[in-house]
Amino acid sequence: MTGLREAVVDLDAISANVRRIREITEGRRVIAVVKADGYGHGAVPVARAALRGGADMLGTADVDEALALRAGGIEAPILAWLHAPDQDFDAALAAGIALGVSSGRELERVAEAASRDGRPARVHVKLDTGLSRNGVPRSDWSDVVARVRTLVDAGRVTLDGVFTHLSNTSDEDDRIAVRVFDEGLDLVSESGLGPRMIHAAATAAAIAVPESRFDTIRLGIGMYGFSPVPGITGAELGLVPAMRLVSQVASVKRPEVGTGVSYGYRYRTSENSTLALVPIGYADGVPRQASGLGEVSIGGRRHRVAGRIAMDQFVVDVGDAPVDVGDEVVIFGDPATGAPSAAEWGEHAGTIDYDIVTRIGPRVPRRYTGAE
Ligand SMILES: *Cc1c(COP(=O)(O)O)cnc(C)c1O
Numbered sequence: 219m220t221g222l223r224e225a226v227v228d229l230d231a232i233s234a235n236v237r238r239i240r241e242i243t244e245g246r247r248v249i250a251v252v253k254a255d256g257y258g259h260g261a262v263p264v265a266r267a268a269l270r271g272g273a274d275m276l277g278t279a280d281v282d283e284a285l286a287l288r289a290g291g292i293e294a295p296i297l298a299w300l301h302a303p304d305q306d307f308d309a310a311l312a313a314g315i316a317l318g319v320s321s322g323r324e325l326e327r328v329a330e331a332a333s334r335d336g337r338p339a340r341v342h343v344k345l346d347t348g349l350s351r352n353g354v355p356r357s358d359w360s361d362v363v364a365r366v367r368t369l370v371d372a373g374r375v376t377l378d379g380v381f382t383h384l385s386n387t388s389d390e391d392d393r394i395a396v397r398v399f400d401e402g403l404d405l406v407s408e409s410g411l412g413p414r415m416i417h418a419a420a421t422a423a424a425i426a427v428p429e430s431r432f433d434t435i436r437l438g439i440g441m442y443g444f445s446p447v448p449g450i451t452g453a454e455l456g457l458v459p460a461m462r463l464v465s466q467v468a469s470v471k472r473p474e475v476g477t478g479v480s481y482g483y484r485y486r487t488s489e490n491s492t493l494a495l496v497p498i499g500y501a502d503g504v505p506r507q508a509s510g511l512g513e514v515s516i517g518g519r520r521h522r523v524a525g526r527i528a529m530d531q532f533v534v535d536v537g538d539a540p541v542d543v544g545d546e547v548v549i550f551g552d553p554a555t556g557a558p559s560a561a562e563w564g565e566h567a568g569t570i571d572y573d574i575v576t577r578i579g580p581r582v583p584r585r586y587t588g589a590e
Contacts, residue, residue: 219546223465223498223582227259229267230588231460235441236271238456243424246431248272249297249417251438252287253279258503258578259442259461262290263586268441269294270589275415277436281310281317288313297342297379300352307331307339316340316378320352322362329374341366342379342415343406347398349385359402367409379415380406384423384430386446392427422446425455443552444561444571453554461560461575462551463582465498467516467543468531479533480525484510490537494521496547499530503578504549505567512566515548515557516541550574 219226236248250268252261265276265287275295278284284298298310299318308331310317319325319341332339343366346353354362369375382399384392399418406413419430421440426447439445443459445452452459472492479485479493487493496514500506509526514534521534521541534547551557560571567574 219464219466219585221466221583222468223463223502225258225578225582225584226462226464226587227263227584228458228460228462228587229263231443231458232259232264232267232441233271233589235443235457235460236268236273236437239421239424239435239437239440240272242455243431243435246424247274247415247434249275249277249434249436250441251277251420251436253277253283253438254576255283257438257442257572258576260584260586261287262292263584264441264460265290265292265294267588268437271441273437274434275316277438281305281307281315284315285309285313288315299342299344299381308334311335311337311339314340316342318342318344318352318381319362320344320346320354322354322358322365325362325365325369325375329369332374338370338373339375340378341375342381342413342417343377345380345382345399345402347382347384347395347402347418348391349383349395351383353382356398356402359405363405363409363411367411370411377406377411377413379417379434380413381415381417381436383420384418384427386420386422389427392423392430396427396430420446425450439572442575444575446572451553458554459550459552459560461578462557463498463503463549463578464551465496465547465549467494467541467545467547468497469495470541470543478525479535480509480528482526485525485533485535487535492536492538492541493524493533494536494541494545494547495531495533496549497531498549498582499528499532501529501579502582503574504532505563505569505574505577507568508563508566512549512563513558515551516545518556520556520558
């Protein structure tokens with residue numbers, strides 16, 4: 219590498235992870251979730267890699283993310299499901315984006331936009347089956363389904379999908395939510411509507427709760443190479459982490475014994491201390507909570523962060539290891555290569571791998587390997 223820091227994203231790993239999850243889920247259709255800039259990996263290149271791997275559709279949280287994919291030249295179907303109260307749906311419909319709808323109010327606003335657009339809006343109705351976030355509450359299911367029926371008959375919407383999102387509290391809790399969802403699906407079919415896509419499972423349930431797979435899954439974290447299933451690693455599932463976060467040693471020094479390191483002198487050197495400076499910090503997404511705990515790999519050996527992680531840099535004490543200026547520092551990558559994993563950093567920081575990869579900041583250039 220050159221420069222201070224870099225996130226290297228292997229696009230072939232993304233494609234392979236999509237293929238692998240399709241195998242595990244016995245060929246279900248895949249909505250590849252590329253919200254939050256593709257979980258920090260870069261939404262447009264990840265979207266292309268996911269489509270090469272067999273994804274059928276892309277998922278974003280919001281309309282702006284979906285429009286950014288279109289601006290990046292992506293023509294595949296896209297679903298966006300989280301909307302502001304004053305969301306402008308006109309641009310979304312003009313760009314052919316399917317919309318998740320979580321209330322009667324949203325449904326009406328989408329239908330009004332469709333009237334202006336002159337074509338029916340593609341709608342996926344989201345049912346709340348227990349997560350208590352967005353999604354139509356159960357008490358409103360009948361009314362919303364009836365209203366969808368009317369709008370379909372009027373040519374203002376097409377019901378492309380019905381979906382829900384699960385809590386991952388336990389497999390049993392997810393099964394209960396799936397049974398609740400089934401009741402919603404019954405209401406939909408009783409009204410004579412036949413949505414093309416029915417989806418409930420994100421990565422965890424897609425792997426662990428087969429009855430949640432319906433005909434389509436929404437694949438996020440698994441596509442990036444991580445396992446959200448407790449007790450099963452990504453490697454055990456045949457998934458490969460796509461992102462490697464690297465830096466290079468900017469300076470090396472051998473201070474006197476007892477020298478304090480970084481803000482607050484939370485670490486002090488011993489006889490064998492060699493301090494290597496790593497120029498990446500919490501502004502770049504290395505979690506400050508992992509100060510004194512996180513590990514990096516230099517020359518194939520693990521070294522722990524010495525003292526506090528600062529905004530732009532941290533220090534590791536490499537002891538007597540032969541570390542030099544310019545040596546590559548792997549902050550996280552594929553644990554199969556001996557690198558620390560994003561999940562380890564998550565444990566040190568009291569969070570999860572999702573959070574670690576998603577928070578990689580804008581100061582870190584992304585470099586892509588694999589098929590473009
Ligand atoms: C983020 C998200 C997903 C993807 O979840 P993973 O656990 O990353 O697979 C799926 N569905 C919805 C509604 C989401 O918000």
